[in-house]
Amino acid sequence: MLDLGQVRCFVAAATELNFRRAAALLNMTQPPLSRQIHLLEESLGVLLFERIGRTVKLTPEGRVFLADATRLLNLSEQAESTVRRASKGKTGRVRIGFTGAAGYELIPELLVAAKHDLPDIDVVLLxxxxxxxxEAFEANAIDLGFLRPLPSRQKVEFLLVDREPMIVALPAGHALCAYERLELAQLHEQAFIMHSPTHGKYFYDRILGMFAAGEVKPNFTQYIDQTPTILSLVRAGLGVSILPASSQRFHYDNVEFREIAGNTVQAEMSMAWRADQDNPAVTAFRHMAADYFANRQH
Incomplete structure (x- = not known):
């Protein structure tokens, strides 16, 4: 196996074609340099230099070896740099899960910041x-998540990065469209498109809590997982719904939105990660993201 120290001595001597200058370049004296090159030649079983008096020149074998030896040293230096950067979280891969709401604005803005601050980290979006x-955290299938905070069997930590009000979605022409702002009680016995208690659990729980606090009992007609489908059913006149304010970005025709008077319930967006993760790239990305969102809110 090649000794990188010997290879470094050879490349210096082959470049300078003068052992004294090569030794000075490596901050050593000439005898140790000559000894290292001799050991390398013995290891390879070939002569790398022709020594003519005080001058030297490369043998044909030496000229062939110089190209590979130079590449070997460059790769060695690159490997050292890469592992140091990896230990500091400057390079690596981060798998990020995100909801549709986060993907509209939050994730693109964050990736622009990451491209500037952590350009060598490879981001995989899911x-x-x-x-x-x-579930992906429990399966170790993602490293970071941007999601509505939910309980987990795995120890997952959350950092609040955004919040928004909850609003009422109405089909155009609905009687409640006559009001600029709605009282929650006005939804009593209204046909209501509700979030699924499984895949839409975060909103299901929050909306049920709002209704329970106001003693309001809508007529739940459908339980749906995804916001776009809920909006489609509202547009078709099949009921009203309560959604986060960001749902207005879908720009559905024939759907109108109204604020809820006196409502303090908000939809939260959090960045999440496994408490036991030890990937330096994930830690670096998480800290960068936390700083970004802290500044974004000011």
């Missing part, structure tokens, strides 16, 4: 609902 992200 769009999935919040419940699926919790």
């Amino acid at each position: 769009e999935m609902i919040s419940v699926a992200q919790i």
Whole structure:
């Protein structure tokens, strides 16, 4: 196996074609340099230099070896640099789960910041609902998640990165469209498109809590997983719904939105990660993201 120290001595001597100058370049004296090159020649079983008096020149074997030896040293230096950067979280791969709501604005803005601050980290994006992200954490299939905070069997930590109000979605022409702002009680016995208690658990629980606090009992007609489908059913006139304000970004025709008077319930978006993760790239990305969102809110 090649000794990198010997290879380094050879490349210096082959470049300078003068052992004294090569030794000075490596901060050593000439005898140890000559000894290292001699050991390398013995290891390879070939002569690398022709020594003519005080001058030297490369043998044909030496000229062939110089190209590979130079590449070998460059790769060695690159490997050292890469592993140091990896230990500091400057390089590596981060798998990020995100909801549709996060993908509209939050994730693109974050990736622009990451491209500037952590350009050598490879980001893999996986769009999935919040419940699926919790399951992905338990399967170690994602490193970071941007989701509605939900309980997990795995120890998952959360950092709040955004919040938004909950609003009412109405089909155009509905009687409640006559009001600029709605009282929650006005939804009593209304046909209501509700989030699924499984895949839409975060909103299901929050909306049920709102209704229970106000003693409001809508007529739940459908239980749906995804916001776009809920909006489609609202547009068709099959009921009203309560959604996060960001749902307005879907720009559905014939759907109108109204604020809820006195409502303090908000939809939260959190960044999540496994408490036991030890990937330096994930840690670096998480800290960068936390700083980004802290500044974004100011």
